[in-house]
Amino acid sequence: MTETYPGWKNRITELxxxxxxxxxxxxxxxxxxxxAARVSLxxxxxxxxxxxxxxxxLRAELARARELTDRPLGVNVPVYRPNAAExxxxxxxxxxxxxxxxxxxxxxxxxxxxxxGLRVIHKVSSLEQAVKAEAAGADAVVATxxxxxxxxxxxxxxxxxxVPQLVDRLRIPVVAAGGIxxxxxxxxxxxxxxxxxxxxxRFIATRECPVPAFFKERVCASTCEETLLLxxxxxxIRVLRNRVTAQVAGLAEAEADRVMVxxxxxxxxxxxxxxxxxxxxxxxxxxxxxxxxxVQQVLRELVGKAxxxxxxxxxxxxxxxxxx
Numbered sequence: 001m002t003e004t005y006p007g008w009k010n011r012i013t014e015l016x017x018x019x020x021x022x023x024x025x026x027x028x029x030x031x032x033x034x035x036a037a038r039v040s041l042x043x044x045x046x047x048x049x050x051x052x053x054x055x056x057x058l059r060a061e062l063a064r065a066r067e068l069t070d071r072p073l074g075v076n077v078p079v080y081r082p083n084a085a086e087x088x089x090x091x092x093x094x095x096x097x098x099x100x101x102x103x104x105x106x107x108x109x110x111x112x113x114x115x116x117g118l119r120v121i122h123k124v125s126s127l128e129q130a131v132k133a134e135a136a137g138a139d140a141v142v143a144t145x146x147x148x149x150x151x152x153x154x155x156x157x158x159x160x161x162x163v164p165q166l167v168d169r170l171r172i173p174v175v176a177a178g179g180i181x182x183x184x185x186x187x188x189x190x191x192x193x194x195x196x197x198x199x200x201x202r203f204i205a206t207r208e209c210p211v212p213a214f215f216k217e218r219v220c221a222s223t224c225e226e227t228l229l230l231x232x233x234x235x236x237i238r239v240l241r242n243r244v245t246a247q248v249a250g251l252a253e254a255e256a257d258r259v260m261v262x263x264x265x266x267x268x269x270x271x272x273x274x275x276x277x278x279x280x281x282x283x284x285x286x287x288x289x290x291x292x293x294x295v296q297q298v299l300r301e302l303v304g305k306a307x308x309x310x311x312x313x314x315x316x317x318x319x320x321x322x323x324x
Contacts, residue, residue, distance in 0.1 A: 001269070007186070008020050008021055008303075010173070010196075011140070011172075011173040011195050011197045011254050012140060012173050012175060012195045012196035013196075015063060015098065015121070015139055016045040016069075016072055016074070016098050016121075017045075017072035017097065017098070017172070018040065018043065018044055018045035018071070018072060019043035019044075020043045020044055020299065020302075020303055021045075021175070021195055021196030021197065022039075022043070022044040022045065022186070022196065022197055022199065022232075022280065022302055022303070023044065023045045023047060023142070023175060023196060023197065023198040023199070024036060024039040024044060024045065024046045024047045024121070024198070024199070024200075024203055025045045025047070025101060025148075025150070025177060025198045025199055025201075025203070026048070026049035026051075026076035026102075026151075026200075027049055027150060027200055027204075027273070027281060028049050028051040028052050028150075028281075029051075029052055029270035030047060030049065030204070030209065030211055030269075030270060031047055031049045031200075031203075032048060032049070032061045032064075033060070033061035033062060033063070033064035033065035033068075033146045034047060034065065034068065034208065034210070035062055035203070035208055035209060035210060035295075036048045036061075036065050036073045036074075036256075037064070037066075037068035037069045037071075037073065038068070038206075038208045038210070038295040038296075039053075039069075039073075039203070039295055039299070040065075040069050040071040040072060040073045041069045041071060041295075041296075042296040042298075042299040042300075043140055043299055043303070044299055045072065045073065045074060045098075046065070046073040046074070047073065047075070047076050047100055048061050048062065048065065048073065048074070048075050048076070049076050050076060050077040050083065050087035050090075050091075051076070051077060051078055051081055051117045053083070053087070054083065054086075055083070055086045055087070055089075055090050055229070057099060058075070058087055058091075059090050059093075059094060061245035062091070062094040062096070063077070063094070063315075064213075065113040066094075067069075072097060072098065074096060074098040074099060074100045074121070074243065075087060075090075075091040075099055075100060075102070076094050076099075076100035076102060076123075077100070077101065077102075078101075078102050078103035078104060079101050079102065079103055079104025079105060079106060079108055079109065080103050080104040081103075084101075084104075084108070084109060085109065085112075086246075087142030088109055088113065088128065090223065091118075092112075092116045092118065096118070097118060097119060098112055098118065098119045098120070098121060098122050098232045099118050099119070099121075100107050100120075100122075100123070101120060101121070101122045101123070101138075102122065102151075103123075103151065103235070105118055105132065105133075105137035106122045106133055106136050106137070106138055110136050110137045110138075113137075115136060117265070118142065119139045119140075120137070120139055121124060121138065121139065121141065121142060121143050121175070121276050122136075122138040122140075122142070123141070123142040123177070124141050124142065124143060124144065124153075124166075124277075125143075125144050125145075125146070125152060125153020125155055125157065125162070126153055126155045126157060126162070127162075127165055127166060127169060127292070129153075130143070130166045130169070130170060130174075131169065131170070134170050134172050135228075138172060139172060140172050140173045140174070140175060140195075140196075141166065141170065141172065141173075141174055142174075142175040142176075142177050142198050143159065143162045143163045143166050143174050143175065143176055143177060143178075143194070144159075144162075144177045144178055145157065145159025145160070145162050145176075145177065145179055145200075145281055146158050146159075146160075146178065146179030147159060147178045147179040147202045147238075147284040148177055148178030148179070148200070148283045149200050149227070149238050149239075149281045149282045149283030149284075149285075149286075150200060150237055150238060150281040150283075151235055151236065151237050152178075152229075152236050152237070153236075154236060155176050158178070159176055159177065159178040159179050159180070159189070160179075160188075162283050163176045163192040163193060163194050164192045164193055164238065167192065167193030167194065168193075170177060173195040174193065174194050174195060174196075175194060175195065175196040175197060175198050176189035176192065176194035176196070176197050176198070176309045177197070177198035177199075177200075178283060178284075178285075179283065179284055179285050180197050180198075180199055180202075180285060181199060181201055181202040181283075181285035181286075181288040181289050182202070182288055182301070182302070182305075183301060183302050183304075183305030183306040183308070183309055184309055185197070185285070185288070186302050186306040186309075187306045187309035187310050187313075190266055190306070190310075191310075191313075193231055196272070197302075199285075199302075200281075200283060201219065201282050201285045201286050201289060201293065202220060202270070202285065202288075202289055202298060203298065204219050204282065204289075205220055205289050205291070205292045205293070206292065206293055206294060206295045206298060207292060207293070207294050207295075208294065208295050209315045210270075211269060211270065211280075212269065212278070214266050214274065214278075214281050215269055215275075215278070216292050217275075218240055218275060218280065218282075219240075219282060219286050219289050220289055220290055220291060220292060221280075222240065222286045222287065223286075223287045224284045224285075224286065224287030224288075225287075226240060226241050226286065226287075227239060227241065227282055227283065227284055227286060228239055228241050228245060228246070228249045229249065230238065230245060230248060230249060230279070237281060238281065238282065238284070239280055239281050239282060239284060240280040240282045240286070241278070242275060242276045242277070242278070243276040244273075244276065244277045244278075244279070245279060257306075297312040316323040
């Protein structure tokens, strides 16, 4: 892959140290050390999700990643999480150079991040959040559209509208996330002005992803209409529709939690459950994913086919000048 594709150079590759500006979307208890390492090995930027990991477990996951590759990777932590400061210290101690923050103001951790010489990428879902992140010292933002999987913004702004708005307003680079699962999505995001893309749902359907087989099968068999939102009143999360998620969809977060607990078998997918009782975070791009591939195959398709998409557009418009 290295010989065929020399790499795309821009501010995101400079920031992350990755060969390509393709980032692994952090997913709780899914994008752990080995998964992040496989993405980095393939030329992307792997991200370990620190959410739900105590310090010793995060340290172990980073150590596992380092057993597989010395290529750059990052650590993500929601700022509101009580382990945020601890996760940052572990990341610093383990040699991480790019820290990923979300769900809160990065200003809470920025002094320590800059003191340690780290770079920070912050996930946002609105222009207001992005402007504040830039002012706080973020080096880049991930523009997360409402169609994304996992936690999304309450503003309900789609990727197609959010990305160009941020590109026009910010001085720092923008990464597009939400609704992107193939080379067409990559090309579209770059056309909107993004300098990188973040993918989560596409990487669920990979051989290396540590989720149950039924989750990967659902991803490959589902259409865009088969996701729904939970917890709409606080921190909305987009998941695949099944018996337990359909039962609680539309309920307030506290009520949804009560109903799921009462059901007896509901659980986050990495903590138990089956195809009808597991909560499976997933974006609307699920309708684009049709097969389980290796991480390297996914990167090869994204990197190899995106220029072909751009070339077709160039041929469509032609070399002529616009009429006056």
